[in-house]
Amino acid sequence: MKYTYYPGCSLEVSSKSYSDSALAVSELLGVELIELEDWNCCGATVYLSYEELISFSLCARNLALAEKYDRDMVVPCSACYTSLKKTASYIQENAELRNKINQALQAAGLEYKGKVNIKHLLEVYVNDIGLDAIKSKVKRELKGLKVAPYYGCQIVRPLHGFDDPENPTSLDRLVEALGATPVYFPNKTSCCGSSLVATNEELAFRMQKDLLLCAARNDAEVIITVCPLCHMALDAYQKGVGKMYGFKFKIPVLHFTQLMGLAFEIPSKKLGVKTGLVPLNKALSAYI
Amino acid sequence: MEPRIGVFVCHCGTNIAGKVNVEEVANFASTLPYVTVAKEYKFMCSDPGQSLILEDIKQHKLNRVVVAACSPTMHEPTFRGVCQEGGLNQYLFQMANIREHCSWVTEDEESATKKAKSIVAGAVYKATYLEPLEVKKVKINPNTLVVGGGITGIQAALEIADSGHKVYLVEKEPSIGGHMAQFDKTFPTLDCAACILTPKMVQVGQHKNIKLFTYSEVLEVSGYVGNFKVKILKKARYVDPDKCNGCGECALKCPIKVPSEFDEELGMRRAIYKPFAQGVPNLFTIDKEHCTKILKDKCGLCEKICPREAIDYEQKDEIIEVSVGAIILSTGFQIFDARQMPQYGYGRLDNVFTSLEFERLCSANGPTGGKIVLKDGTEPKSVGILHCIGSRDDRFHPYCSRVCCMYALKYSHLIKEKTGAEVYQFYVDMRCFGKGYEEFYNRLLEEGVHFVRGKAAEVTDFAVYKGEEGKLIVRCEDTAIGAIRRIPVDMVILANALEARDDAKDIARIFSINTGADGFFIEKHPKLAPVSTTTDGVFIAGCCQGCKDIPDAVAQGAASASEALSLIDRGVVEIEPYTSVIDADLCSGCKTCIELCPYSAIEFDEEKNVSVVNDALCKGCGTCVAACPSGAATARHFTDKQIFSEIEGVLA
Amino acid sequence: MKDKMSILVVDDEPIVCDSCKKILTEKGFMVETALNGEEALKKFKKGDFDIVIVDLKMPGVDGMEVLRSVKKIKPEVDVVMITGYGTIPSAVEAMKLGAVDYVPKPFTPEELGQIISQVVEKRSKLVAEKAPKKGAILLDVFKKPPKVVYHPERVWVKDIKIEETLDENFLNEVRSTPGGERVIDCIQCGTCSGSCPLSYRMDYTPREINAMVRAGLRDEVLSSNSIWICSSCYLCTVRCPRQIKITDIMYALKNLAMKDKRFLKKAKSPLLSRYFVDNVNRYGRNHELELTLKFFLRANPRAILKHSLMGLRLFLRKRFSVFPKRIKNINQLRTMVRKAEALGGLR
Known part of the structure; x- marks a missing residue:
């Protein structure tokens, strides 16, 4: 099974062992994690506190990049997971927000149609792979x-x-x-x-x-x-x-x-x- | 005769006129074909409004009347009466609903007026083709069916039976009594529930006019107001009711123990059982799900022990058919499953109880003999009562359950009286609206109950501070003092919402009535017809209609009885002549309609080789009209011509 | 401006005068004292004072009269009232007459020092720049992060809430944010605040914030610590029986406070946000070391020392990188951020 992998800033350095172990375990379970090219910070709670629209746009850029591939996006960091998932759902629900985000994306030559499915790494293991498969390994x-x-x-x-x-x-x-x-x-x-x-x-x-x-x-x-x-x-x-x-x-x-x-x-x-x-x-x- | 139509536009105070320019609508109506006169008035349903129509019928020799006002369910009968009084056949009347369908649901005045005009035009165009019809008169069967043997059903059944009419009372459980039988005391007077309920149960059991079907369910209802046919499933209880005298020897010997439903599974019963000692009828019942004799043909002890040879393992379910003129549904409620809110720990933490569980703990005939104790058998020193669990909550039930504040007060009193424990109430708003209720609240304030204004956020057993070890800690915001509190208690009681029964939708389907968004049965009118339904002859009462306390439930039980008696004593009932008719000349005898008719109202005349509609059975649903390949079937009052004309009017 | 500010202290108790003089001289002010109102006004007319500290209750010409006269002669002079037990209502009256603040008796040297430095900060601020326009968007994301200017904490004296002073539009501001729509549905049950792991420390609990948004208490809400204490755990949101997205409302309020900088109290969260934003705009990702260092250098330099051992241990485990990683297409990200900024945010 192939997934688009969004590690997030923390997994790059301070929690590199999380990323390393996730990649190793995934490989063993037959889960191929393909890192999203040129991903950017999700904005986390901190950027969101500063300006919501820009913060949502940061997430939207990642979603737009991920949409080029027909794969689910897997996120190991709960903060990134919520930022991305919340952005995706607000883009669906709120027309005004969708419109503004699309304008921002367009200015940067990007587009997001709303098709990316975001999953937490735990969700992929427990639901997509299943506990029986895990047990067998x-x-x-x-x-x-x-x-x-x-x-x-x-x-x-x-x-x-x-x-x-x-x-x-x-x-x-x-x-x-x-x-x-x-x-x-x-x-x-x-x-x-x-x-x-x-x-x-x-x-x-x-x-x-x-x-x-x-x-x-x-x-x-x-x-x-x-x-x-x-x-x-x-x-x-x-x-x-x-x-x-x-x-x-x-x-x-x-x-x-x-x-x-x-x-x-x-x-x-x-x-x-x-x-x-x-x-x-x-x-x-x-x-x- | 050329149609002469009068159009009467109602302001309904500001209900319609606030949004719709009624004058403009009336002027517009006067330009429509065949309209002889068009007027507007403040309240058409009022006396002067009715006289206005009456005079115009006479003066302008009207032969069709259109009233543009509210929903026909509200005032169609009123204006039909006016037509009759004016010498017109009542079916030459057409109602245009410009309130519910227009003014109430349209923001903009201009578009509301525009829509009102379309609706009125539709009605006028339809009225052009209206035909006089004759109502059918049918004799009414004087018997009544009451479904549900709780306090509401008991009250309704006794009222009717005492007036000399026959009642069939159907109850699903082995005994009547309902939830009230599970209660210990009742608020606000604190009289014992059993003391006021059991005499009524006995009366029901002994009444010569009441035929009691316990352990039974209604399977099917056919017919119509005044003439219902009801199929009742009488489940096998494997005990001969004529022989069993309720001595209980069998239950003493039965080796199979099952959690007691009546005791909310806090105590055990046997596989052969009577739900509670005071149950009516005084009969034992074998639970076939658990009896090993029935499951595996092992044991048979009860048969050996029964001194009256009443046990009959061969007994079969029976289906009984009865005919009644009126039906009262009093099927009650169930309580919200608090497991859906894991933050309160029900099912996970010992000593978190539901309201009904606490009733059983407190009741003298309950599993602890009325002792309020924790799971380990000790008495609690402090108790928290959590209000609004599943009520006033958009994720579960947006409505207020109406009884929780009051029973929470009752519990507080009983806890204080029996254990002297500290009691904390976590409430959002105290709703003490009934007679003597606020006074009861005041009394509890004086008894030293701690009222914490704030909904409990969670119950945890994770102790952090001194005095929390081994306790359940209720965390909340005390909004009255604006502080976050953690209050350690020994016992937590959840005031779960009352909710519609899981099978409410099935029951509604059987009796052709509706359930609302909240799951409860819908009454015909919330104020003016609170126990009637849109199906004539079917009444609802008690908690199946919405949450209510015992006084209200009893009042509704009596009200529904009075409605049923009023119907029965009329002797005959008028039936709307909206039936289908098949033109014998056009019918090709293909029998398509016979297959499709949901009411089996079409028969085949072998001699003439045509289908014939039985007026008494036809409900006018129109299925045959839509299906008939040769166009022989017509629905009276909804003919193709009338409907197409109405559409033309709306689009004109 | 003179290099030393001068202060006149007026109190009928010599010991108060003396101790004030001692405390304030130590802090670098020129201080003169007066033991009654008459003497004070005489000295005031002669001298060139920036601040007057005056006891409310004095025999003869009292504090209130001194205040009135001072404000009449030189409105730009700041007057701080000293109040004793039971004179708080008069202090409120004094603030209405133009006193800038008050010190309740008894006070510690720290308390007096704090209040006076707040007054001084405010004075220099007023001279340095005009107050930012309310509601103006002050995002200048590519410049060096501007100094976050903290304003002295407002003294909220409890008083009748006058309808006239409420902000009717506040509710609409909040409701126009995704997630803020349902704030009007609150039934004040307190489930949010009871669930919140941090509400106990908030100026106003989330439930109170909801009510205050509805009532139009914009200044109180935006200057409260509540919005910066929220840790975004969403427990309030999933538990609210009216399905109000309380966490999202907190974000909306943070955004509003950020835009209107006069609400940023000495909370450190806005500062952290500011540096984080700068970091992400520069690199496209967060450079943890840079963010941490910058933030602590400004917010709490002593913490750097305190955490240095932890930092070293993380570094030894390769959990800190010295150099930031910049994303390849940083210009694309910046164009997008600029556009979003130009769109004027969500409101």
């Missing part, structure tokens, strides 16, 4: 590994296409398919606060504290994420959060594709599992 079951499946916000909201916005289960089911155990994690769709981490650290840390605490209380040995920003929030800032709230524990955070890669016995170096700031613990090291 598992070489080393992650037996007994307690995993906190963290969805975050923007993968299921606001346009909940493929899972419930309050109580999603696709990641839990994927964890089970890998032989691991998803722990009880009632905060699984709470916001990680990453958009506030630079501007209001105190508030962001308080949100991250709740997530880490909930994972620890339910004996999670690893937290997996589906978004580079969630990963950054829980991994890179974990030390700071721990210091502020006096935590005695450390929980490694992996991109969900890294966990899949471990179960598929893809070399851990290729997956970049050691690029996180929180060191791997015993439970995880057993699989490396």
Whole structure:
């Protein structure tokens, strides 16, 4: 199966291991990810705060570029996924917006007809490939590994296409398919606060504290994420959060594709599992 | 005789005149062919309005009348009466709807006036070809069918039976009583539900004029007002009703335990059971889905134990046909499945209860004997009641369920009385509109209930702060103080919306009535005909028509009984003569119409080799008219000529 | 302008006069004091003061009278009132008469310093440039990011909301944005605010913002911290029983506040947005290192030190690149952005 791949800015550098592991796992599953040529930033929440029309246009440029190919577009970053999906749906719904965006695109010699189907990487694995196919590729079951499946916000909201916005289960089911155990994690769709981490650290840390605490209380040995920003929030800032709230524990955070890669016995170096700031613990090291 | 048409344009106050230039419409009408006189008036349906028409009929020797006003369902009968009084056949009247079809739904005045003219022209052109018709008079069967044995149906059945008329009462469950039988106390007076309901149930069971069909469903209805034929499926209960005396020996011995529907699955019943001790009729029923004797031919204990040899595993479903003149539907409601809102934790977190579950917990004949306890058997020290779950919510039910505020108050009182726990109500607006309701609210304020104005956002078991460990935490904005709160409680009760039953659409189809966007049955007029439907002779009452409390449901039950009795006591009913007629000269005898007629109203005359319409059965749907290859079939009052002329008028 | 501003402090308590003098002299102001109204006005007429700080309650010629006279003689002089317990209503009255701000007694040196520096900032701002036109679009995306000018926080003194002062058009501004249409459908149930993980820290909760948009309280909404605290998690949006897209409304409000810069308080989010926009317009993608450095240098230089270890650890794991990557067809993107900008945004 072929997809147009939109990695997004974070996966280029700071979360390169997410991209690396996604490409490796996809290859194994027979998913061909063809990177969209000359893609640009989706604008994220930050550009949208500044000027919505320009921000929507930035997304529209990507959609216009992707429309040249008759393939679904797959996005591993939840923030990019929501930006692109929201733009696509507003272009459909709102005539005035559509008109203005088209004018902006036209000025740049582009056109978007509204045909691109946008999917999150998790959606592609769970729905298009299927858990049975994934199970069949598992070489080393992650037996007994307690995993906190963290969805975050923007993968299921606001346009909940493929899972419930309050109580999603696709990641839990994927964890089970890998032989691991998803722990009880009632905060699984709470916001990680990453958009506030630079501007209001105190508030962001308080949100991250709740997530880490909930994972620890339910004996999670690893937290997996589906978004580079969630990963950054829980991994890179974990030390700071721990210091502020006096935590005695450390929980490694992996991109969900890294966990899949471990179960598929893809070399851990290729997956970049050691690029996180929180060191791997015993439970995880057993699989490396 | 040349047509002489009078056109009367109504202002309907500002309802029409606010958007449509009625004077212009009347002037326009006077230019149309055969129009002898055209006038406008403020309220045509009023006395002076009617006299105006009457005088013009006489003065201008009118032989056709067109009134441009509201919907014909509203005032067609009124103006037909005027025509009759003026000596005209009532079918020489034509209504043009320039209110619902025009002024109410058009923004711009100019286009509204233009549209009104088209509608009036259509009506005038049609009126040109109207023909006098005679109404049919049919005798009315004096019996009534009541469907649904909740408090509404019970009330309706008793009212009719007490007047000396026969009632067939059909109930789906093994006992009558409905939801009210599940309740503990009733608001605002706090009288015990069972104490006021069970005597009525017993009366129904013993009444000589009531024939009770429990564990039964209506399969099919045919006929028309005054003369309905009803097929009732009487499901096999594998117990001989003549022998069983309800002693209950069987249920004591039955080894199969099933979650009790009546107890909202908080308690167990046996495979042979009576839903609750006070059930009427006093009969046991075998649930064939679970009985091993019926499923696998194993066990048979109940048969051995029954002292009256009432068990009959061979019993079969029966279909019974009855004839009635009127039908009352009181099929009730169901409650919203709170699993659709995972944020409140129902089905996931222990100790999150629905409203009906709490009723059973609280009820003396419930699974805990009336003790309010958590799943672990201990008493709660604090309880949160969450209002508007699934109500006032565009994603589920936009309407207000009307009873939740009040039963939430009732629960608060009962919790305080029985456990002394702290009670928190999370509400959006307190709606205490009924008699004595606001006073009840005031009483609860004094009893120390915490009223938190804000809809609960979520219920979680993730404790963050001191005092939250092991509790359910309700998170909300307390909008009265403008702060976000986390309130830890032991028990959460969800005030789920009342909603139309899943099978409401099927029931509506069987009885040829309609359901609205909210899923409930639609009444004929929301104010003036609240228990009638667009199908003559079929009435609706209680929660199948919309959410209501017990006083309102009982009032509607009685109202529907009075409507039914008024119909029955008329003795005869007039039937609209909008039937099809087949011209024997043109009919080629192909029988196409006979195959297609949905009411089996067409018979074949072998002798003359032509199809013949049975007037009593024909509903005037027009299927045969459209299908007839030789153009022999005509629908009275909707002839091709009339319809084409009407179209011509609209387009003129 | 003189290189030192001069301030006259008037209070009948010598200790207040003295401590004010001490605090403000340390901050580089020329300070004179007066112990009553008469003396103050005499000194004022003689001297050349920029700011007068005056106690409201004094025997004889009171603060209010001093205010009136000062404003009569030299309207451009800023007057700050000192108020004691129970005189807040008079302070409000004073603000209406032209006082620029007030300090409630007792106050700390920091509080006094803050208020005075706000007054000073505002004075220099007024001289430097005219106030931006309301509603004007100030997007100049290809120039160097302009300094985001912060205005002193407004002191919202609770008072009757006068119909005359409400902005009728505010609701339409919000409703004309995709997602903002349904703001009029709010039933004030509070589900949004109860769901929001951050509403507890907002000046106004999302529910209140909805009500304020409808009521036309434009200035209060756009200068509130609520819109910048929203982390865009969309929980309010998916839970709203009236299906109001509250997160989108927050974006619309952020856009409005951005365009009308007088609403940007010392929130850091607008600054981050500004740098991010610059980054994307320049490269087509976000260069994380550049954004982070630029932002922290301006917003919070100390944080750079604090986060340097984390940065180093990320760098060692090759999670920071020094050089930005520019997309190939950056000119195409810029043409598009320019066109979108020329279209005047969404409203």
